[in-house]
Amino acid sequence: MRPETLDNLHRILGDKGIVTGADVHEGYYTDPRGLGDVRPNVVLRPASTAELSQIMKVCHDTAQPIVVQGGLTGLVTGARPQHNEVVITMERMNGIESIDVKAGTITVLAGTPLQVVQEAADAAGMVFPLDLGARGSCTIGGNLSTNAGGNRVIRYGMTRDLTLGVEAVLADGTVINSLNGFMKNNTGYDLKQMFIGSEGTLGLITRATLRLYPKPKTQVVAFCAADSFDAVADLMAHMRTGLGADLSAFEVLWAKTYAAVLSDVAGIKAPIPQGHAFYVLVEMMGSDAAHDTEKFETCLGQALENELIVDAVLSRSNAEIDALWDVRDGMAHAMGKQQPSVGFDISLSVADMKVIESELLRRLQAALGDVRLFIGGHLADGNLHLVAKSLKEGPQPRDTIQEIIYGWVGEVGGSISAEHGIGLLKRDYLAQSRSPAELALMRALKLTMDPKNLLNPGRVFDMGTAPMAGNAKAPTP
Amino acid sequence: MRPETLDNLHRILGDKGIVTGADVHEGYYTDPRGLGDVRPNVVLRPASTAELSQIMKVCHDTAQPIVVQGGLTGLVTGARPQHNEVVITMERMNGIESIDVKAGTITVLAGTPLQVVQEAADAAGMVFPLDLGARGSCTIGGNLSTNAGGNRVIRYGMTRDLTLGVEAVLADGTVINSLNGFMKNNTGYDLKQMFIGSEGTLGLITRATLRLYPKPKTQVVAFCAADSFDAVADLMAHMRTGLGADLSAFEVLWAKTYAAVLSDVAGIKAPIPQGHAFYVLVEMMGSDAAHDTEKFETCLGQALENELIVDAVLSRSNAEIDALWDVRDGMAHAMGKQQPSVGFDISLSVADMKVIESELLRRLQAALGDVRLFIGGHLADGNLHLVAKSLKEGPQPRDTIQEIIYGWVGEVGGSISAEHGIGLLKRDYLAQSRSPAELALMRALKLTMDPKNLLNPGRVFDMGTAPMAGNAKAPTP
Known part of the structure; x- marks a missing residue:
């Protein structure tokens, strides 16, 4: 950045609004994937929309690319500074x-x-x-x-x-x-x-x-075991119909994920013994303090009677609600503990969820030998998280694992990112979920709204001249 | 249209897919505002996405503007053909x-x-x-x-x-x-x-x-009377909290609108006598067949006890549900019967709804003398419908009424179209609800996606060179 540009920015933002050189601390280039490899030279800290508008005018006039930062908690390397980017942090626009x-x-x-x-x-x-x-x-x-x-x-x-x-x-x-x-x-x-x-x-x-x-007036949580995926899918339909708009969570752990939670996460007590194929957390948040628990119990009782579930534990207090959610939240911790490994956040149809474990294990093992797979997530939203881990010595074959899993997701028409986004991390696989025509339209919109490609450049997709579809890794047959 | 273009379109669509000249019936240029003044020369009836794609290529190559038609039930003159436009109807893409x-x-x-x-x-x-x-x-x-x-x-x-x-x-x-x-x-x-x-x-x-x-398992409807707008607003908050996600409708008729329903719509029996300031239809759709009615009654009983409402009728059968909804739906019929008059579909804050009747009557009467105003709508969505009618002889002073009402809506930061859209009918007032920067961005997006301005040209806004803000009528002070 030229000194007069820096002076301009300084004039707009004042001493508090700009950090440069050695004063730029690691917080501005660290995210959940660790310390970034580019330390930014300039961090801009606007305190108002007017200040942000003025500094963007300066950046636009001087073709200065920027990366915008919130809490830097994103999982797809979207907010980490890249070469030549100035950081704009929203930390002072808070309240x-x-x-x-x-x-x-x-x-x-x-x-x-x-x-x-x-x-x-x-x-x-x-x-x-x-x-x-x-x-x-x-x-x-x-x-x-x-x-x-x-x-x-x-x-x-x-x-x-x-x-x-x-x-x-x-x-x-x-x-x-x-x-x-x-x-x-x-x-x-x-x-x-x-x-x-x-x-x-x-x-x-x-x-x-x-x-x-x-505010909901009631909250009830059940933790259940089921012996087949079909039973889990039927349970989901049953609870949806039974609880209507009060169904607030339907979270599923595959057996190996449940085992990992119990063995790898401190302080988790098994609500139900291992040995079943699936474990489900169902939550209701309702507005009828007098009758919600009864409605929930009736609904769950029918599920037991119809053999959709084979065991169930019902929360009787806020402490028990927290304890059951700790098991569900233990999934993220257990997946995190599998490092080194490769994580995924995908959307799939119910039919594809049924075969995901066998299908992906078959493909991964054919290519890589012994592989572990941990699966679970927000089933009623169509969204699963998974972690794949090769047991071979040495660094994880990240590209091969991604090509196999994203390739399958693309084949079955799933989404390669349900909720985490694309950022830099998944950019090369975007074409597994979006068509060339869609990608061309995205680029046209970007070009209209950010013609100099200054805002978070390279995130989601690249504005390079190569056709987008060419960036995609070919799905593994 | 040149004969060779028509031939090209004919080749793509076949005999069934194209109607021209005297065969174009009035259904292709009639909407709820009546028969349009432009009879289209050509109606294209694609039977598939592939056919539509091919005919749009032809239209694009020849810079032929089109208007797309569904059921022609829109209320803002969006689907009526304008001069030189070819109709594309979706009537064969049905199923x-x-x-x-x-x-x-x-x-x-x-x-x-x-x-x-x-x-x-x-x-x-x-x-x-x-x-x-x-x-x-x-x-x-x-x-x-x-x-x-x-x-x-x-x-x-x-x-x-x-x-x-x-x-x-x-x-x-x-x-x-x-x-x-x-x-x-x-x-x-x-x-x-x-x-x-x-x-x-x-x-x-x-x-x-x-x-x-x-499907919801239960449906209960109450029709209530309230003596002040504050009571109506408090009732809304009370029912929201009490019924949670099961609250499915909260519809309000101002007193004069209720009177018009009872006097002007055939077959409507008053569930509650006239003489109150507001009439409210509240509906619950729930998932607990055993207890929903009790929950609803308890909630309504509290509202009576706290004097949010002064009278209430509760549905006891599907026939009674239908009868109460007939009163609510009578509002549209009663408003329609005020012809000639000028209709509106606006969003407002609760505070502005409280003063809408007195404020608009004051402004309209100052400009136009005796005026009638009928107000009602989806209060919980922030959306009111209203009809204004000057009692002077001669045609309605539509422009003056629109300038006064849209001017006030713009002043208080409301929306000039909650659900009907803009079309051609409200285009000149769009700047009451959207800023020049927003309108410029809309135009930039239109230019990117439809650079020749062929798709429903002139609807929502004009692509002319005059700045959008200049199209707006000035609000009446």
Whole structure:
């Protein structure tokens, strides 16, 4: 960056708004995959939409690429600085702007941590239902730009579904204020959709108006065992019909994943003995304090009677609810402990979930010999997480494992990223889930909104001249 | 159109696929506002996505503008042919392609009537919850391209929220197949959002994969009277908290609207006498056959006790449910009977709804003398419908009424179109709800996806060189 550009940025942001050289600490280039290999020279810390607009004008005029950062908790290397990129952090644009209980809305700055939004909603007697493990450090801006999912998508939807309005700054500094607070607003194109889930490549989200919901009055959790995948699928349909809109989670652990949770995660007590094929956490959040538990028990009793499940434990207290969720959340910890290994976050049809373990083990073992596979996730959302690990000595054959698994996901028409996004990490496999025509249209939209390719360049897809489809690894036959 | 172009189109579509000259019947240029003043010379009737793609290539090569038609039930003159436009009707792309009860999805062709989709879902033991008066003739493609709302948005959302995947044909014939069937799919830009709610200006929707829900087990309706708007707003919060996700409708009629329903619509019996300020229909759709009615009664009893409502009638049978809904639906009929008059479909904050009647009557009467105003709608969605009528002899002063009402809506930050869209009818007022920067971005997106301005040209906004903001009528002070 030329000194006069730095001076311009300094004039806009003041001393507090800019960090350079040796003062740039590791927090600006570390994410869940570890310390990045590019230390940024300049970190910009705008305190307002106006400041962000002005610095983007400077960056646009000087063709300076930027990477935007929220809480740096993303799992696909989207926020790590690359060569020549200046960091724009949203850490000073942090706070609740307003809350309207009657309308059921909250307006927050993009750098606000998710947990702060949850707590503000709670204090107002409402609930902001987005929830994920990184709640304490991830930011709303990051949640929006990655369209975060989490544990209660089945009931409340993805971040996109929880968002009424967005304010964003375009690459040239233009402020797009679509801070709509209405559930219904058919006045031209719904521009907020451009910024949600596009991973910071089309604009920088600065504020959002989000939906709040009444607090549920009841919460009941069951942990069940089933002996076949068909039984699990039937249980899902049964609980959906029985609980209606009150079904709030349906989480499944494959047997080997359950075994790993019990053996590798400290402090987890088995609610049900091992020896079954599948373990399911079902949760209900209802509005009828007098009868919800009875409704849930009736529904679960029918499932036992119809042999959809062979064993079940029902929560009788908040402590027991927490203990059962600890088993489910132990899945992430157990998968994390398999390092070195290769992780996946995919969407599949129910029919493909049925065969995923046998099919992928067959393909992986044919190519790599002994392989372990840990599978589980948000079954009712169609979303599974999995970890594959070659038992051979030496570094994990990451490319081969990815080619085999993404190849199969592409073959069966699944999604290579259900909730984590693409970032840099999955970019080369995007064409497994999207057609050449779709990728060409994405590029055309990017070119329209960010003609100099300055916003998070290279994330999601590359703007290079090679046709997108050519970037994809060929699926392994 | 030149004869060789017509020949090309004929070759693609065959005899059944093209109607010209005197064979073009009035159905192709009549909508709820009556017979259009432009009779189209050519109507194209593609039977498949492939045929539509080929004819769009021809239209693109010859710069032939088109207007796309579903059921022609839209209320904003979006589907009426304009000079030089060729009609493309989706009437032959009609049918259910597949239904997957376990996944809760249905894939349908764009020309399928909404009611056919509802009935297919019902036959499979599920529900497709989008519902509006035109269900028998409106098509799914039209519902999607206008992001239709309807009566149960509070529980199930708008059409956008019910849509998982879309296939569409771009202006140049490119097929964008984003027929995703997953709730979670963060693989690059969510392109279906470009086609939903953009009123056919960015692409022609050919197929969609939609969400199905389990059938509710119970339905209970109450019709209530309240003596102040504050009481109505408190009732809404109370029922939301009390019924949680089971609250499926909260519809409000202002006193004069209720009076008009009772006096002007045949066959409506007053469930509650006149003399109150507001009348409210509350509906619950639940999953607990044993206890839902009790929960609803308890909730309503508290509302009576706390004097949020002063009278209430509860449905005791399906016939009574229908009769209470007839009163609510009578609102549309009563508003229709005020012709000549000027209709509106707006979103507002609860605070602005409280003053809408007094504020608009004051402004309208100052300009026009004696004026009648009929107000009511989906309060919990933030969406009101209203009809204004000058009592002076002669044609309605439509422009003045629109300027005053849209001017006020713009002033208070409301939306000039909650669910009907913009079309040609509201185009000149779009800038009351959207900023110059938003309108410029809309135009840039249109230019990218339809560079020759061939798809529904002039609907939503004009691509002319004048800045968009200049098109807006100035709000009346």
